Amino acid sequence: MAQLRNVAIVGFAQLPVVARDEHRTATEMLYPAVRQALEQCGVGRDDIDYQIAGSTDYMDGRPFGFVAALESMGSWPPREDLHLEMDGIFCAYYAWLRMQAGYCDTALVVAHGKVSEGEPRRVSNLQMDPYYHAPLGIDATASSALQASMFMARTGVSDRDLARVAARNRKHGASNPDNQLRSAVSAEELQNTPFVVEPLRAGYLPPVGETATCLILAAEGKAERLCDRPVWIHGVEHRSELQTLGARDLSRSAGAKLASEKALAMAGLDRADQVDFAELAATNPAEEMVLCEALGLDPFGTRPVLNPSGGPLCADPIMSTGLIRLGEAFRQLSGRAGERAVSGAERALVHGQQGHCLQTNIVWICGTKRRWS
Amino acid sequence: MAFTAPPDDAVKYVESLVWLPYHYVAGDYRAVYLRALKDKRILGSRCDKTGKVFVPPVINSPESFAPCSEIVEVSDCGTITTFCIVNIPVIGRNLELPYVAASVVLDGADIPIFALIQECRPEEVHMGMRVEAVWKPDGERQGDHEDILHFRPTSRPRSGEWPRPL
Amino acid sequence: MQFADVVVEPMTLRQVMEFPYKHSTGPVVGRFLAGLKEQRQIWGRRVAGGAVVVPPQGFSEWDGSACSEWVPVADEGTVVAVARVWQPVERLHPFAEPFAYILVRLDGADTAMLHVAKADFEHVRIGSRVRAIWGADGERRGSIWDIREFRLARAS
Numbered sequence: 001m002a003q004l005r006n007v008a009i010v011g012f013a014q015l016p017v018v019a020r021d022e023h024r025t026a027t028e029m030l031y032p033a034v035r036q037a038l039e040q041c042g043v044g045r046d047d048i049d050y051q052i053a054g055s056t057d058y059m060d061g062r063p064f065g066f067v068a069a070l071e072s073m074g075s076w077p078p079r080e081d082l083h084l085e086m087d088g089i090f091c092a093y094y095a096w097l098r099m100q101a102g103y104c105d106t107a108l109v110v111a112h113g114k115v116s117e118g119e120p121r122r123v124s125n126l127q128m129d130p131y132y133h134a135p136l137g138i139d140a141t142a143s144s145a146l147q148a149s150m151f152m153a154r155t156g157v158s159d160r161d162l163a164r165v166a167a168r169n170r171k172h173g174a175s176n177p178d179n180q181l182r183s184a185v186s187a188e189e190l191q192n193t194p195f196v197v198e199p200l201r202a203g204y205l206p207p208v209g210e211t212a213t214c215l216i217l218a219a220e221g222k223a224e225r226l227c228d229r230p231v232w233i234h235g236v237e238h239r240s241e242l243q244t245l246g247a248r249d250l251s252r253s254a255g256a257k258l259a260s261e262k263a264l265a266m267a268g269l270d271r272a273d274q275v276d277f278a279e280l281a282a283t284n285p286a287e288e289m290v291l292c293e294a295l296g297l298d299p300f301g302t303r304p305v306l307n308p309s310g311g312p313l314c315a316d317p318i319m320s321t322g323l324i325r326l327g328e329a330f331r332q333l334s335g336r337a338g339e340r341a342v343s344g345a346e347r348a349l350v351h352g353q354q355g356h357c358l359q360t361n362i363v364w365i366c367g368t369k370r371r372w373s
Numbered sequence: 374m375a376f377t378a379p380p381d382d383a384v385k386y387v388e389s390l391v392w393l394p395y396h397y398v399a400g401d402y403r404a405v406y407l408r409a410l411k412d413k414r415i416l417g418s419r420c421d422k423t424g425k426v427f428v429p430p431v432i433n434s435p436e437s438f439a440p441c442s443e444i445v446e447v448s449d450c451g452t453i454t455t456f457c458i459v460n461i462p463v464i465g466r467n468l469e470l471p472y473v474a475a476s477v478v479l480d481g482a483d484i485p486i487f488a489l490i491q492e493c494r495p496e497e498v499h500m501g502m503r504v505e506a507v508w509k510p511d512g513e514r515q516g517d518h519e520d521i522l523h524f525r526p527t528s529r530p531r532s533g534e535w536p537r538p539l
Numbered sequence: 540m541q542f543a544d545v546v547v548e549p550m551t552l553r554q555v556m557e558f559p560y561k562h563s564t565g566p567v568v569g570r571f572l573a574g575l576k577e578q579r580q581i582w583g584r585r586v587a588g589g590a591v592v593v594p595p596q597g598f599s600e601w602d603g604s605a606c607s608e609w610v611p612v613a614d615e616g617t618v619v620a621v622a623r624v625w626q627p628v629e630r631l632h633p634f635a636e637p638f639a640y641i642l643v644r645l646d647g648a649d650t651a652m653l654h655v656a657k658a659d660f661e662h663v664r665i666g667s668r669v670r671a672i673w674g675a676d677g678e679r680r681g682s683i684w685d686i687r688e689f690r691l692a693r694a695s
Contacts, residue, residue, distance in 0.1 A: 022549035025400040028432045031440075045438045061395035061556060071431065074438035117395050122631050130562045131387050131572070132594045133653055135683050137632040142640050145622030150642075153620075153665040197640075198623035246642045246651030247592065247600035250620065376574075378609050379582045383569025384681035391558040392630055396551060402542065404550035418542065430542075444540045539540040 004266075006370045007099050008223035008230030009334075011216035012327035013037040017180040017209040017315035020116035026060055029212040030112045031072040037108075037214040041226040045074035048216070049104035051081050052095050054088040054111040055319050058123045069112060080104070087111060088213055089281070089322030089352030089362055093236060095217050105219045106226070113319035115210040120318055127355060129243060141205065143245060143356040145197035148286030150251040152199060157289060159199060163191035165285035165299050166204045166313055173310020175339040178324075180209040181314040204284045206316035213320040215327055220370065229334040234347070234371040235266030238362035245357065256351065256361040257294040263349075267365035272296045275365065276345040277305040277332065279325035281352045283312045290358065291351060304349070305342045308332060322352025322362070329366045402430045405444065410520040413508050417482055417536060419443040425483040426536045445536035447481035449506035449521075450529045454478055454485050458495045473498045477524060481535025492525035503527050567597040567606070575685040579673050583610045583648050590649035594683075600650065612647035614671035615692050618663055619644050619651045633684075639663055643689060657688040668692040 013036035015021075015029055038045060051073055057065045066083045075081060084091050088111025095107035124140035151157060167187040174184045190203030216226065223230040239255035242248055260272055272278065272295045280295075282288035288311070292299040297306065309328040312321050329348040331337045350364040399407065402418065406429040409416045418430030422439035428447055433440050456475035462468075473495050476485035490498055492507070505527035514520040564572060567584065571594055574582045583591040584606035586599035591610045599606060620642040627634055639660035642651035654671075656663045663669060669689040679685035 020398075022398055022551065023401045023547065024432075025398060025403075028400050028402070031433050035440075058393070061393065061397065061554075071435035072433065074435075076436045076438075114398065117397050119394060119628075119631075121628055122393055125631060126391060130389050130560065131564065131568045132683055135387070135389065136640070136653060136655060138640055138653060139628070139631060142622050142624055145624075146620040146640060146642060149622060149665060150620045195623065195625045198621075198625060200622075242600050244596070244600050244650070245653055246619075246644075250642075376578050376580050376611060379570040379574035379580070380577050381570070382573060383566055384564055384572040384576065385569060387562045387564055387568075387572070387682065389560050389562065391560065392555065393557075394553070394555045396553050399550035399552065401545070401547040401549075404547050405542070405545060407550065442541050442543065444542055444545070 003372045005100050005102075006220035006232055006372055007096050007217055008220070008227070008232045009215060009326065009330040009366065010218045010223050010227035010230050011037040011040040012214070012330045013040065014178055014213040014320065014324060014327060015211045016178045017211045017317050019180065019207060019209055021210060026055070026065070026112045026114040026212065027068045027072040029210070030069055030110060030214070033212040033214040034073055034108065034110060037216050041216055043226060048106045048108045049080070050095060050098055050107040051075070051079050052084065052091040052107065052109055054084050054086050054091045054323070055113050056085050056123070058126060059113045059115055059118050059120065059318060061118050069110070073108060073110060086354050087319055087322035087352055088215070089326055090238065090354065092215060092217065092323065092326055093238060093362060096233060096236060099217065099219045105222045107217045109215040109217060109323065110213065111320040111323045112212040113210060113317065115208055115318050120208060124356070133245065140356055141200065142197045144284055144287060145200045146245065147250040147290065147357040148199045148284065150249075151286050151290050154251045157286070159191060160187065161289070162199070162204055162285040163187035165288055166190045169307050169311040169313040172308050172340065173314030176310050176314065179310050179314040180207060181310070200284055200286070204313070206283055206313050209315050209317045211315075211317040211320050213323045213327060215323055215330070227334065229368070231330045231333040231366050231368065232370050233364065234268070234367050235263040235365040236362065237262035237266065238360065240360040243359065248357070250357050251290065253290050253294040253358045253361065256291055256358060256363065259361045259363040260295045260349070263363040263365050267367075267371065269365065272349055273304055275304050275347040275349045277308050277342045278349040279307055279309060279311070279328050279351065281312055281322045281325050283316055283321070285313075287358060295349070295351070295363075308337070308340050308342050325350045325352060326364060329364070333366060333368050402432055406430055408516045410518070411514045411516040413449065413514070415447050415449055415479060416539070417445050417447050419445050419536065426481055427484055428479060428482040428486055444539045445481065446539050447479045448532065448535045449479065450527060451477040451479035451482070451504060452531070453490070453498065453500055453502045453504060455500060456490065456498050471495050475504070475524070477504055480531050481537070489523040490525070491523040497526070503529060503531070505529060565597055567595050571595055572681040576679040576681040579614070581612050581614055581645060581671070583612050584608070585610050591647060592650050593645055593648040593652050610647065612645045614645065614673075616643045616645035616648070616669065618642070618665055618667045618669055621663055621665060623660060641669070641689060643669055654683070654686060655688050656690065659691045662691060663689070
């Protein structure tokens with residue numbers, strides 16, 4: 001692996017995830033998150049070189065609504081800016097790339113979305129092609145259930161297993177004050193909730209929630225000045241798969257597997273279980289188990305700890321869900337995780353995704369030490 | 374019957390209607406602003422750092438990035454900074470042509486609002502012209518942008534009493 | 540007065556956005572749909588390596604290569620995935636009552652096609668044999684809905 005530039009996460013702020021904020025628009029939620037992240041780093045807006053935002057206008061019901069976010073991000077004098085119709089975790093990747101190219105040393109990465117103002121399942125239908133899939137009304141919950149059924153048929157994983165994975169996330173999530181669901185619930189109880197789309201039960205799916213998030217990245221030289229304990233990027237890779245559901249083996253995530261292999265190699269690691277914890281952007285337990293298989297993690301193991309934050313089951317603010325995983329890695333590895341701190345954690349695997357049934361995956365490896373010297 | 378190929382005459386289009394219901398939140402800044410229109414008051418927010426006043430109110434100054442914590446009232450009278458004369462009809466607006474669309478900086482504000490100028494001939498409109506709001510009658514205002522019917526020429530001078538703390 | 544000191548009753552608005560689209564089909568999707576409408580025949584396309592993709596795009600789903608010949612496949616096949624929608628969402632899902640989304644690998648095809656099971660939705664499972672229920676002559680419009688649903692294929 002060629003020597004790359006050491007880049008670190010130096011700040012992260014999010015608003016607690018809520019079902020609906022009736023007092024603020026998406027960009028009004030974003031402003032305090034950006035301010036908090038900058039304050040953490042002790043810098044002003046002018047000290048940041050580059051900015052990039054993730055959101056989707058369909059979710060907010062405001063065509064070209066993403067432009068409004070410029071005003072909440074401190075975009076004057078005119079900034080170098082980019083917007084992705086993707087989760088903020090992919091925005092972090094483009095900021096990192098830009099730093100590798102030497103074009104900037106610091107970047108503001110934000111994600112926002114007023115998920116409660118629209119209806120996410122209807123919006124997810126529009127991600128499909130308009131000839132064969134979208135007219136059938138398929139939405140992301142239904143396609144996830146197709147994936148779950150294939151995975152369970154191939155592996156013999158049971159409803160009970162799904163409940164156990166969900167219960168583990170709920171247990172971890174109880175100590176995260178930013179979560180929407182903050183109570184531990186037993187596997188029995190979750191397994192008794194009704195099917196929404198069988199084999200996925202209400203207890204296996206996150207509620208609609210919203211927030212705004214801001215992460216700050218900085219390259220070596222600047223990072224140490226912005227943060228007492230920068231969290232360094234050791235590796236990152238992302239892979240996209242086909243859109244057509246029936247042309248993929250939904251029970252496996254070829255993209256997550258390949259992305260993690262490349263990210264681990266960049267980090268100088270052989271296996272995913274060499275990290276201390278993993279934050280996975282899986283929005284239901286079957287998807288989490290598909291991911292675990294692809295990454296080589298044990299969904300019932302004790303180390304690496306899986307989703308110490310509680311994962312997306314406890315808070316799934318679309319467009320921010322992935323960026324929160326990266327933010328959580330920062331909080332854990334920089335000693336800011338409070339009660340839910342993973343003891344002795346030095347390295348983390350972070351996963352983000354986009355699309356139906358893990359269509360696009362991104363995997364990061366982060367650590368407390370610099371990767372390249 | 375066995376076919377050797379699909380029909381040559383392809384289906385040309387697939388039609389779809391994307392139907393998306395939304396339940397928007399105005400946000401407190403806009404809610405306060407819109408409700409005040411009912412009382413014939415126009416509110417703005419003042420930047421904590423520069424003192425500039427934004428109308429309608431915003432949570433932060435897009436220019437300085439500082440919060441705009443204070444609510445202030447501005448005048449319903451202002452000055453045209455730029456304008457255009459519209460000669461083509463706009464769908465959904467039943468206005469007699471031609472009409473004038475202008476940017477008006479209300480007394481006490483630092484950014485203009487968009488305004489319809491009426492009660493004068495379009496060729497009389499000029500930059501620097503003083504105009505005032507013509508409100509819907511008492512009892513008919515709903516707390517929305519329609520509460521100001523339009524702006525018209527006025528001889529009211531620019532006053533130093535604006536912006537007025539609330 | 541400070542904004543922070545004002546207690547504001549939230550102001551909200553319900554509004555529906557509608558976007559009408561007319562999507563061009565192109566020669567591959569368009570002829571596939573014409574096959575459903577005029578022939579009651581489901582067509583696949585052979586891609587590099589010999590696999591048959593159903594429903595077809597203008598390119599290989601697997602490696603992006605151009606497709607070659609059209610291949611007719613059966614309107615009967617094997618279910619590879621089932622998702623039973625117990626709580627349909629109005630104006631999103633096609634039925635008000637519970638139904639299932641299924642992925643069906645039609646006989647002669649190497650990929651699976653997404654469709655629905657209505658009448659037999661509780662009995663369809665992975666491995667079940669199902670067959671297409673066609674819209675009546677004169678009612679088919681050149682759409683994926685020219686197949687009304689899939690039902691269990693019973694020995695005839």
